[in-house]
Amino acid sequence: MNEQILNELRGIVEESRIFTKKKDLYSFSFDASFGEYLPEVVLQPQSKEEISKIIMIANTYQIPVYPRGSATSLSGGPLPTMGGMVLDMSQYPKTLVIDKENMLAIATPSVITSSIHENAEKEGLFYPPDPSSSHVSTIGGNILENSSGPKGLKYGTTKEYVIGLEMVTPTGEIVRTGGKTVKNVTGFDLTRLIVGSEGLLGVITEVTLRLIPKPAHKMTLLASFQSVVDSGRAITNILSSGVLPAAMELMDxxxxxxxxxxxxxxxxxxxxxxxxxxxxxxxxxVNEEIDKCSRICSAFPGSKVKVAKTEEDRMKIWKARKMVSPAITQLGPTKISEDATVPRSKIPDMIEKLHSIRNKYQLNLVVFGHAGDGNLHPNIITDKRNIEEMKKAELAVGEIFQAAIDLGGTLSGEHGIGILKAPYMRGELGVTLDLMKKIKEAWDPNNIMNPGKMFPQKGQTKVVLTQNE
Amino acid sequence: MNEQILNELRGIVEESRIFTKKKDLYSFSFDASFGEYLPEVVLQPQSKEEISKIIMIANTYQIPVYPRGSATSLSGGPLPTMGGMVLDMSQYPKTLVIDKENMLAIATPSVITSSIHENAEKEGLFYPPDPSSSHVSTIGGNILENSSGPKGLKYGTTKEYVIGLEMVTPTGEIVRTGGKTVKNVTGFDLTRLIVGSEGLLGVITEVTLRLIPKPAHKMTLLASFQSVVDSGRAITNILSSGVLPAAMELMDxxxxxxxxxxxxxxxxxxxxxxxxxxxxxxxxxVNEEIDKCSRICSAFPGSKVKVAKTEEDRMKIWKARKMVSPAITQLGPTKISEDATVPRSKIPDMIEKLHSIRNKYQLNLVVFGHAGDGNLHPNIITDKRNIEEMKKAELAVGEIFQAAIDLGGTLSGEHGIGILKAPYMRGELGVTLDLMKKIKEAWDPNNIMNPGKMFPQKGQTKVVLTQNE
Incomplete structure (x- = not known):
């Protein structure tokens, strides 16, 4: 980046919040996926006005801008694939207001999602979305990826809770969308368009979330099955019995x-x-429903059901579930984490297909996920230096995507497209992809916001390997 | 419309489904608001392919296209304000599939919303959105206006239940958005952008709705108050007590x-x-919560509470509520129906303001609405031939909108902008309006889909009177 542009940036953000040395830039070159890209400069803005001015400069000189929260993305969302600037939003001022009377939370994007949970619960309120990374990820990142966690089944996804946003557009204007009311039809719903837009449409500077009353009681059970297909059938049987659990998590x-x-x-x-x-x-x-779930699971030959009798038992079960991601990371240095999602009734079919892909390619493929809403997380554990195995993983990932689409599902339930699923977008979306591109081009004519993401790049056909492998 | 274009249209839609005679066109010149505009031709398409071909012709010759369901819009949504073609979707084939296993309903846009309720409930499932007109309005119209009714408070709005759409774009392509899974982050969320877009972004040809298990029990009470502000306070007290009723309806x-x-x-x-x-x-x-609501309401001086003991009593209460719209129509020939929406805690303030507007202008202004979600329906009953009173109504409507915005609310909770609120859009939205326009221009470069709606037209400042009055 030339010195003139850097000097202009120094006029906006003080020196201590600008990084250009390679040793500093490395810290911003990766996320929780497996790509690595160095930015040219990292900025830590502290106000929407600073962001607005930065974006205007970026727009003038056509410099890519990559907003970044806690970088827990599994699809490459914050990776600066084309260099340019990283906006490190993790250092943005953290403010969180719980408006009990209107059942709202108003937060800056840098607030850690779990602190919204804690503060809402102190007021008897509840913010249901809970991605596995919620103790470290920012609400801004959660919203831009629409990552939602286990409770989507009963409570809907992050999108269902975002009712207002403040954002800096790709041309540097500070705008507001939505508001403080659940009902709002004043114009197109830009709020929901921006949720899940992966940073391609602007930088979020404030969010308004609706909260709901905290459920009074919870009960949890753990059921084990002698066949993975049985576990999928138990899930669909429970759902068609009229019980809508808060969460149904599967582990193979x-x-x-x-x-x-x-x-x-x-x-x-x-x-x-x-x-x-x-x-x-x-x-x-709660008592009736847990009994019903227990009876349905027990009906499968060889199954065992354990209902947590104490809060301590309940927390122990959930702790084991939260252990999955760190545990599988121990199996190998590279984790290819997918989240193909299928209609609920297709869960047994999808699990069978995933296990046959595992056998076909002899890969270390583990399956877990939010099975109640069809959102499975097949993970391939490998080593990116093992080119032969990565080639097999490339083929396996393609088969996983195709299986999800063939079963009436979708490429991604909550991890996002990023760089890792872009080549498969046309296959699922067809001409609908062009409607998305038209919005991007209309709002960001110079393509400065998170370029290289979501839309397939020319000639891009591989997702796991780099193009020249 | 010239004969050549009509002949091209006759090549797509059979003669019996094309209307050009003035006596026929009159039937398509109005909706449930108070404007009247004659189209040049009315077409009754019966397949998405027909719609696609019609739109391509409209796009070639730059002819306005106005899709129309049952025309229950209160904001002028289907009015052919610039002539051109009306697409009468009420005659589109009606198909409805309830997919019990996946808890989905898949419907064509012409299906009457109440038949979705009935068919879902037969399977033990529930589709919560329920606009007052649901026994006559189409699901296509409900979705394009995001009209939702009393249950938005607990269950969210129509938008929260639409997970997939098939649509003909303003350039005639047949596209699909979303799908059959609640979790889906494959690209921008076009589904939610199209919900509430008032027909400006395309013609819906199929919808996929998520359903939830039908609640097992219901209880209803009717509370009367000696002051309208007390009624508003009772509502906010109930909500902050932790009870989330399925509906809270207010009538002054x-x-x-x-x-x-x-x-x-x-x-x-x-x-x-x-x-x-x-x-x-x-x-x-249900028993505990109705007791709690009853106690909270009874605490206001002079209030009375009656809990419905039988299903017959319960239905009687709801019948009285459904009677409001036909009843107030009897008070005068012209009904100006607003739906300014405020944050819940501001309901008492908003009601007070509405009554002071009533007194100031000496208008027949009645207030009812879905008070639990802040969505009030102030209605001015007048006669459009009484120009003096219409001038007062014009001023009153302006004050209603300003009051809602000043209280942190919005112009419209569910009736839509149409032609009746367009001049106030800039006031609420500022530059955000330009982001909406950019999407419209990108998808519909010739501005053929429902032109004249939502965005203020040049020089348009009045909402109740015509511009030259």
Whole structure:
């Protein structure tokens, strides 16, 4: 980046919040996926006005801008693939107001999602979206990826809770969308367009979330199954019985083994799959529903059901579930984390297909995920230096995507497209992709906001390997 | 419309589904608002392919296209303000599939919304959005206006239930957005952008709705208050007590009088306001919650609470509520129906402001609405031939909008902008309006889809009067 542009940036952001030395830039070159790209400069803005001025400069000189929260993205969302500037939003001032009377939370994008949970719960309120990374990821990042976690089944996704945004557009204007009311039809719904837009449409500077009353009671059970298809059938049987659990989490045996190997958590090593089910609400309904779920799971030959009797038992089950990601990271240096999503009734078919892909390519493919809403997380554990295995992974990932689409599902339920699924977008979306591109071009004519993401680049056909491999 | 274009249209749609005679066109010149505009031709397409071909012709010759469902819009949504073609979608084939296993409904746009309710409930499922007109309005119209009714408070709006769409774009392509999974982040969320877009972005040809399990039990109470501000406070007190009712409907005394005059329904004529509260869910929680609501309402001096003991009593209360619109129509030939929406805590302030506007302009202004989600429906009953009164109504409407915005609310909660609120869009949205226009221009470069709506036209400043009055 030439000195003149850097000097203009120094006129906006003080020196201590600008990084240009290679040793500093490295810290901003990766996320939780497996790509690495160095930016030319990193800026830590502290106000929307600073962001607006930075974007105007970027727009004048056509410099790529990559907003970055805690960088827990699994699809390459914040990676500065074309160099340019990283806007490190993790240092943005953190303010959070819980408006109890209107059941709202108003937050800056740098607020850590779990602190919204904690502060809402102190007021008897509840913010349901809860991505696995919620103790470290920012609400800004969660919103731009629409990452939602286990409770989408009963409570909907992050999108269902964002009712207002303040944003700096790709041309540097500070705008507001939506507001403080759940009902709002004043013009097109730009709020929901921006949620999940992966930073391609602007930089979020404030969010307004709706909250709901905190459920009074919760109960959790852990069911183990002798066949992974049985576990999928148990899930669909529960859903068609009229019970809508708050969460239904599935782990296959490879996952169970990984957790028990990493940190023994009392999971049954003789099971082919386990399902964790949580119901919440009024005490009477919670008791009835957990009984019903228990009976449905017990009906499968060889299954075992354990209902958590104490809060300590309940937390132990959830701790084992949260252990999955760190545990499988121990299995190898490179984790290819997918989140192909299928209609609920297709969960058994999808699990079978994933296991046949595992066998076909002889890959370390583990399956877990938010099975209740069809959102599975097949993870391939490999080593990116092992080119032969990466080639097999490339083929396996293609088959996973195709299987999801063939079953009426979608490429991504919540991890986003980023750089890792872009080449498959046309296959799922067809001409609908062009409608998305038209919005991007209309709002960001110089393509400065997070370029290289979501839309397939010319000649890009590979997702796991780089193009010249 | 010249004969050549008509002949091209005759090549697509058979003669019996094309209307050009003035006596036929009149039937398509109005909606439930008070404007009247004659189209040049009315077409009744019966397939998406026909619609695609019609739109391509419209795009070639730059002819305005106005899609129309049951025309229950209160904001002028389907009015052919610039002539051109009306696409009468009410005659489109009606197909509805309830997919019990995946808890989905898949419908063509012409399906009447109440038939989705009925068919879902037969399967133990529930589609919460329920605009007052649901027994006559189409799901296509409901979706394009995002009209939602009383249950937005607990269950969210129509938007929260639309997960997939098939649409013909303004350039005639047939596209799909979203899909059959609740979680889907494959690209920008075009589905939610199209919901509430008032027909400016295309013609919907199929919708995929998510359904939820039907609540097992319901209880309803009717509370009367000696002051309208008390009724507003009761609502906010209930919401901050942790109870989230399925519906909280408010009617002021002018509304009560209108209903009792039109069809005596046992409403208390000595009350300043009544609130109807419905809770639903498990039997135990329903009993507890209705008790809590009852106690909170009873705490206001002079209030009276009646809990419906039988299903017959419950239906009677709801029948009185559904009677409001027909009843107030009897008070005068012209009904100006607004739906300014405010944050819940501001409901008492907004009601006070509305009553002071009533007094200031000496207008027949009645207030009812979905008070639990801040979505009030102030209605001015007048006669459009009485120019003096219409001038006062024009000023009153301006004050209503300003009051809503000043209280942190919005112009419209669910009726839409149409032609009746367009001049106030810039005031609420500022530069955000330009972002909406950019999307419209990018998708519809010839501005053929529902032109004249939502965006203020040059020089348009009046909403109730025509410009030259």
């Amino acid at each position: 045996k490879y996952c169970i083994e990984a957790v028990e190997h990493y940190q023994p958590s009392g999971l049954p090593l003789d099971a082919e799959a386990i399902v964790i089910i949580e119901v919440d609400g009024h005490m009477a309904s | 005394k002018y509304c009560i009088e209108a209903v009792e005059h039109y069809q005596p329904s046992g409403l208390p004529l000595d009350a300043e306001a009544i609130v109807i509260i419905e809770v639903d869910g498990h039997m135990a929680s």
